[in-house]
Each structure stands twice: as structure tokens, then as C-alpha cells.
Amino acid sequence: xxxxxLRFEDWTAPVPAVxxxxxxxxxxxxxxxPPVLFVPGIGHGAWAFAEHxxxxxxxxxxxxxxxxxxxxxxxxAYVHDVVQVAAxxxxxxxxxxxxxxxxxxSHALTRYPARAAVLAAPVPPGWSALGAALRANPFxxxxxxxxxxxxxxxxxxxxxxxxxxxxxxGRLVRTPARIYRQVLFAKPAAAPVxxxxxxxxxxxxxxxxxxSALDRAAARYGGAPLLFPGMSHDLMLDTKWQEPIDAILDxxxxxxxxx
Amino acid sequence: xxxxxxxxxxxxxxxVIGAGGSGLAAIKNLREQGFSVDCYERxxxxxxxxxxxxxxxPVYASTHLISSxxxxxxxxxxxxxxxxxxPHHSQMxxxxxxxxxxxxxxxxxxxxTEVVAVTPVGDGRWDVTTRSTGGGAERIQRYAAVVxxxxxxxxxxxxPVDSSAYRGQVIHASAYKDPAQLRGRKVLxxxxxxxxxxxxxxAAQQATTVWHSTRRGYWYxxxxxxxxxxxxxxxxxxxxxxxxxxxxxxxxRTLRLTVGDVTRFGxxxxxxRPYESHPVVNSQLVYYLGHGRITPLPDVTGLDGSxxxxxxxxxxxxxxxxxxxxxxxxxxxxxxxxxxxxxxGKPDLHLHAFAxxxxxxxxxxxxxxxxxxxPLAHWQSVAVARWLRLRxxxxxxxAAVQQKESARPLRSxxxxxxxxxxxxxxxxxxxxxxxxxxxxxxxxxxxx
Numbered sequence: 001x002x003x004x005x006l007r008f009e010d011w012t013a014p015v016p017a018v019x020x021x022x023x024x025x026x027x028x029x030x031x032x033x034p035p036v037l038f039v040p041g042i043g044h045g046a047w048a049f050a051e052h053x054x055x056x057x058x059x060x061x062x063x064x065x066x067x068x069x070x071x072x073x074x075x076x077a078y079v080h081d082v083v084q085v086a087a088x089x090x091x092x093x094x095x096x097x098x099x100x101x102x103x104x105x106s107h108a109l110t111r112y113p114a115r116a117a118v119l120a121a122p123v124p125p126g127w128s129a130l131g132a133a134l135r136a137n138p139f140x141x142x143x144x145x146x147x148x149x150x151x152x153x154x155x156x157x158x159x160x161x162x163x164x165x166x167x168x169x170g171r172l173v174r175t176p177a178r179i180y181r182q183v184l185f186a187k188p189a190a191a192p193v194x195x196x197x198x199x200x201x202x203x204x205x206x207x208x209x210x211x212s213a214l215d216r217a218a219a220r221y222g223g224a225p226l227l228f229p230g231m232s233h234d235l236m237l238d239t240k241w242q243e244p245i246d247a248i249l250d251x252x253x254x255x256x257x258x259x
Numbered sequence: 260x261x262x263x264x265x266x267x268x269x270x271x272x273x274x275v276i277g278a279g280g281s282g283l284a285a286i287k288n289l290r291e292q293g294f295s296v297d298c299y300e301r302x303x304x305x306x307x308x309x310x311x312x313x314x315x316x317p318v319y320a321s322t323h324l325i326s327s328x329x330x331x332x333x334x335x336x337x338x339x340x341x342x343x344x345x346p347h348h349s350q351m352x353x354x355x356x357x358x359x360x361x362x363x364x365x366x367x368x369x370x371x372t373e374v375v376a377v378t379p380v381g382d383g384r385w386d387v388t389t390r391s392t393g394g395g396a397e398r399i400q401r402y403a404a405v406v407x408x409x410x411x412x413x414x415x416x417x418x419p420v421d422s423s424a425y426r427g428q429v430i431h432a433s434a435y436k437d438p439a440q441l442r443g444r445k446v447l448x449x450x451x452x453x454x455x456x457x458x459x460x461x462a463a464q465q466a467t468t469v470w471h472s473t474r475r476g477y478w479y480x481x482x483x484x485x486x487x488x489x490x491x492x493x494x495x496x497x498x499x500x501x502x503x504x505x506x507x508x509x510x511x512r513t514l515r516l517t518v519g520d521v522t523r524f525g526x527x528x529x530x531x532r533p534y535e536s537h538p539v540v541n542s543q544l545v546y547y548l549g550h551g552r553i554t555p556l557p558d559v560t561g562l563d564g565s566x567x568x569x570x571x572x573x574x575x576x577x578x579x580x581x582x583x584x585x586x587x588x589x590x591x592x593x594x595x596x597x598x599x600x601x602x603x604g605k606p607d608l609h610l611h612a613f614a615x616x617x618x619x620x621x622x623x624x625x626x627x628x629x630x631x632x633x634p635l636a637h638w639q640s641v642a643v644a645r646w647l648r649l650r651x652x653x654x655x656x657x658a659a660v661q662q663k664e665s666a667r668p669l670r671s672x673x674x675x676x677x678x679x680x681x682x683x684x685x686x687x688x689x690x691x692x693x694x695x696x697x698x699x700x701x702x703x704x705x706x707x
Binding site for chain 1: 291328329330334335336337339340341360361362363490491492494495497498638690693694696697700
């Protein structure tokens with residue numbers, strides 16, 4: 001494992017700067033609550049949160065931001081961008097990652113002492129997500145076994161009753177196979193700095209992230225996952241999008257009140 | 260003598276002295292370990308040395324970093340990646356102000372408050388006497404621990420030559436702020452460190468005549484090598500774990516290829532190997548030597564009337580002498596024996612941070628690293644915070660850690676072969692030092 005203290009990679013080969021897309025929704029009156037930064041998964045951008053979650057988070061008094069991934073990058077550059085945006089916010093931020101974005105958040109937490117963190121439908125590092133994905137969508141996932149980019153089906157990401165599903169699918173960007181490979185071979189993140197309270201959220205009916213992975217992720221951060229049965233992988237775009245975000249913000253309110 | 264009943268007991272709270280970069284890191288990391296912190300800052304804002312509005316700030320209008328951005332930033336709060344490789348001092352101040360705001364550190368800082376005395380009470384706790392810098396009554400509060408972060412680049416070291424018979428103007432580099440002070444004058448800059456070289460370069464662009472007096476020859480490293488910031492290239496060699504002798508050879512070759520032989524400009528040959536002195540990073544000094552704008556001179560031996568005498572018998576008559584002779588650490592509020600300060604004023608601290616006989620007294624940022632200071636100050640303060648937490652939560656393990664630390668060999672964390680001057684008292688290699696701190700942190704892992 002590379003050292004937390006001696007960061008030769010950062011020192012000798014810093015990630016090049018890029019223009020980052022950051023979408024924001026601010027509460028009507030400024031409050032003392034920490035800002036919330038949403039991090040999308042692979043193929044998704046800030047738009048996925050701008051649909052419902054950003055405005056809803058702002059309506060509950062939190063300044064809400066979402067970052068898109070750089071076009072040409074690596075997992076390391078994606079994590080770098082999350083930390084850069086978090087550090088640029090006026091106050092210590094809450095990081096919320098979805099899907100592979102949760103993996104990015106767990107790595108960003110080893111660099112940046114977040115106020116709190118939420119891992120929503122977190123794609124686990126390594127091979128464990130591959131089995132579930134193969135069962136749900138064998139033909140789309142098969143290429144991933146040979147180092148190509150998998151093709152996630154509509155059914156995997158969205159609920160059957162979602163009218164906008166096709167439109168959302170059209171907005172997904174093709175991500176280089178290299179990024180998927182890096183997720184596959186990613187090491188589990190080291191312990192977060194500053195020991196932020198961390199919540200894992202997911203659905204037992206997620207066809208990308210198996211239930212067992214949710215349990216493992218939650219256990220790692222010392223808790224149990226908060227589950228929303230009947231929801232698809234893309235919680236924030238689901239017809240029932242409000243339930244998980246309200247639960248996340250309720251949890252946040254409680255955590256911020258106690259610490 | 261103060262009556263004890265007037266002492267306000269702050270129980271487990273920790274007192275941090277100074278809200279510069281090191282002090283801010285200390286506050287943040289102590290609070291992260293669950294400590295209440297009271298930080299006393301004599302100025303009315305954060306930033307310490309980097310805040311040019313502060314009396315004690317050594318920065319001048321054109322000060323830029325000499326270590327590049329990734330080697331200078333706090334490890335958990337990166338500088339914006341679109342900043343230049345070597346940010347300006349105003350960017351540094353903005354960065355520190357943002358750090359303080361981001362982590363809400365202002366709540367713990369008492370501005371305009373000077374620490375007058377810090378005295379041990381006997382049970383590991385400390386009485387801290389403070390006073391408003393505007394005057395007023397003194398106040399004593401009792402703390403569980405004291406973390407000193409008062410900086411060591413503000414108390415000028417005097418020119419070791421008697422200047423009483425000299426009639427010209429002599430200022431210390433700390434009083435140099437603006438190139439206007441140099442314009443159209445004959446200027447002698449004394450001192451071969453980074454500040455001396457910077458001011459000589461600035462004088463070369465402003466003054467009519469510039470002399471630069473240095474006691475010994477130095478290795479002048481350029482800011483860029485192979486198209487990259489020089490410290491990043493150097494760290495690549497450290498990452499590859501190249502042996503010291505090989506790194507020295509590469510260093511000499513690189514300088515030979517870029518800077519060339521400095522003795523042809525009249526500079527003395529370095530009397531030490533590369534890496535044995537604090538790195539002087541300046542691409543422009545050689546440039547202006549080569550243009551004849553700077554005349555190198557040997558050591559100053561005497562000052563009389565309007566004349567400066569030099570070691571080789573030469574005499575010059577400058578209008579202005581700027582002494583970039585460095586700074587000495589000062590801890591007026593602490594009895595010298597608490598930090599084992601010797602007659603020269605040098606404290607003797609474990610890892611240049613932990614007081615040897617007082618487990619609840621530490622100094623942050625008293626280092627002269629071959630890279631930026633903040634990463635080291637950050638990890639130092641994480642180690643101090645974890646150590647203080649461990650003493651409370653698991654005294655037995657704390658005793659074991661202490662025992663192990665007392666046996667840690669000096670050569671593992673400090674530079675033994677360095678040029679013998681006070682400038683090198685706290686010289687450390689950032690990688691060796693951080694390795695040792697990491698080892699100490701691992702020993703204290705799981706402390707919460």
C-alpha cells in the first residue's frame with residue numbers, strides 16, 4: 001500500500017489541472033450547514049443530481065454541488081478532482097458518492113477530512129460487483145471480463161416505471177474501458193482522515209451492486225446500510241428519488257446535531 | 260505572585276501559541292482528535308510569516324515559494340491545481356485564510372492576544388499567562404498541554420561584525436519590503452541563503468551597483484530542471500531510492516549542465532557536498548552574475564565610516580547594506596530549560612518537536628526541510644494530537660510509545676552532515692523526517 005504520508009506520486013507527477021463542471025443549487029438564505037458535494041458514477045455527470053437531488057438538498061438548507069468527471073482521465077484524476085472541488089468550497093464539505101462515485105469518495109476521504117460522507121449504491125472495488133452484473137446483464141457485462149467497457153442495460157440502471165429512462169440513457173457518456181479496468185483493479189481505500197461519520201445507502205433490488213456489497217461497505221464504516229427496496233441502481237433518478245435523499249439529509253441533520 | 264483562585268481551569272483543552280501555517284494545522288488536527296483548543300495570536304489575523312501586514316512578517320513584495328506547490332500544500336487541503344508551480348506570497352496568505360475558514364478554526368483563535376508566560380504546574384499541566392497586545396491586565400489559564408507554533412523566521416540574527424562606527428544605512432532583510440528601497444542606490448547584500456539571493460537579484464534590477472557578500476560557496480539550484488520544478492525531479496530520485504552518492508553525482512552533473520561552473524563568476528567553490536546545506540533555489544542569481552549586474556564578494560570583516568572591509572582586503576562603499584543573515588528561534592515566554600535550550604539559543608527537542616522532559620509540551624514547525632514546511636508541520640501536529648490523546652485514553656500504551664521513541668536514533672530523523680551554522684540547526688530531509696513521523700503515527704494508530 002502506498003504511504004499516506006509520503007506521497008511521491010502527487011509530488012513528482014501532479015494531476016494536470018482542467019476546467020471542471022460544477023453545478024450548484026444554493027439555499028434561499030445562507031445557513032450554518034456544511035455544503036454537500038455529490039459525486040456521480042461512471043458514465044454519469046453532474047446532471048444526474050441536478051435532476052432532483054440538488055434542488056431538494058438546497059431546499060433543506062444545504063448548499064448543494066455536483067461535479068462532473070473530466071473527459072480524459074484516470075481514477076486517480078477523478079479522485080483528485082473530487083478533493084479539489086471539496087477544498088474549494090467555503091466550508092468543510094459532506095461528500096456523497098453514487099455508484100463508482102462512492103468508490104471515488106472513499107478514496108477522496110483518505111485525502112480530505114470531510115464533515116461526513118454518504119456512499120450511495122457503492123460499487124465495490126475489485127471483482128465482487130462483476131458477478132451481480134453478469135447475472136443481471138450477461139452480454140453487456142461480458143466485455144468487462146476482457147478489459148473492455150461494459151454496457152449497462154436500461155434495466156440495470158433504471159426502474160421499469162421510469163418514463164425518462166431512455167432519455168437518461170442517452171445522456172450517459174461513454175467512458176474509456178481503461179476507467180472500468182481501474183475500478184476492477186482498484187484497491188480498497190485506506191482509512192478516512194478525520195474519521196467522518198459515514199452512511200451507506202442502497203437498494204436490495206439494485207442490479208449493479210449486490211446486497212452483500214452494501215453490507216460489506218456499511219460494516220467497513222461501522223454500521224448497517226440504509227435500504228430502499230424496489231429501487232433501481234440510479235436512486236437519484238428513480239421515480240421515488242425523494243425517499244433516499246430525505247433519509248440522507250435526515251441522517252445528516254442528526255449527525256451534525258450530535259457532533 | 261498571582262493567587263491560584265484567579266486561574267481559570269480549561270481542563271482538557273490545549274493551548275496553541277500562534278495562528279500562522281503551523282498553528283492553524285495544530286488547531287485543526289487537535290480538534291480532529293477531539294480536543295478543545297484555545298489559540299493565542301498576537302496579530303489580528305491569521306497567516307503568521309505569510310501575512311505581510313504582520314510586524315514580524317519577513318516577506319517582501321516579490322516573495323514567491325521556493326518549493327513547488329505539491330510539495331508545499333497541506334496534504335489534506337490541496338492548493339488549487341490551476342495555481343502556478345511557485346505561488347506568490349499573497350496566494351499563500353489567501354490559502355491559509357481559506358484553510359482557517361474552511362475548517363472553522365476562527366472559533367478557537369484569540370486574536371490580539373500575546374502569550375507572556377507558560378509555566379508548568381507539575382502534573383503535566385500548564386499555566387498560560389496572556390495579555391492583550393493593546394495592553395491591559397494579564398490573565399492566567401490552566402491547560403492540559405501547550406503546543407508552540409510561534410515561528411522561527413521573525414527574530415533577526417545580527418551581523419557578526421561591529422557596526423557601531425559605521426555611518427551608512429544597515430537594514431536586516433526582514434525590514435526589506437519593496438524594490439523602491441533599492442532604486443538608484445549602491446547596495447551590498449550580505450548572506451547567501453534564499454533571501455539574500457532573492458534580494459540580490461531584485462537589487463540587480465533596481466540598484467546602480469550590487470555587491471553580494473557570502474561567507475562560503477553554495478550550490479545554486481535552478482527552479483526548473485528538465486522542464487519540471489526542480490524539487491519534483493529531486494523527489495523522483497528519492498522515490499526511486501537512488502543512493503545519496505548517486506543523487507549527488509546527478510545533482511552535480513545537472514548543475515554543471517545548466518548553471519555551469521560558478522567560480523568563473525568569482526563565486527567561491529562550495530565547501531560542502533550537495534544536500535549538506537539548505538537548498539538555495541534561484542534561477543536568476545547566476546543570470547545576473549553573468550550580466551555583471553551582481554559582483555560577488557567574500558565575507559564582511561569590518562564596518563567603518565562609509566567603508567565596508569572584506570575578507571580579501573577589498574573595500575566597498577555602499578549606500579545601503581541589507582543583511583540577509585537569517586533568523587534565530589525565540590521563545591520568550593518559556594524558561595530555556597523547558598525546551599533544553601543551550602547557550603547559543605538552540606532548543607533540543609525529540610524530532611525537533613517534542614520537549615524531552617515535558618510530555619505535554621511540543622513545538623510545531625521548527626524545521627528547516629528541503630521541501631515545503633506545511634506537510635511536515637501537518638504530520639507533526641497530527642502526531643502531537645494523537646500522542647496527547649493516547650496519554651489520556653491508554654496511558655500504558657503511551658508509556659510504551661514513549662520508551663520506544665526515546666531510543667530512536669538521531670540520524671534517522673535529522674541531518675548529521677550539514678554546514679555548521681545556525682541556519683542548519685533544524686535541517687531535515689523531508690522524506691527521512693516524514694518516514695519517521697509515519698512510523699510514530701503507526702505506533703499510535705487506532706487512537707480515537
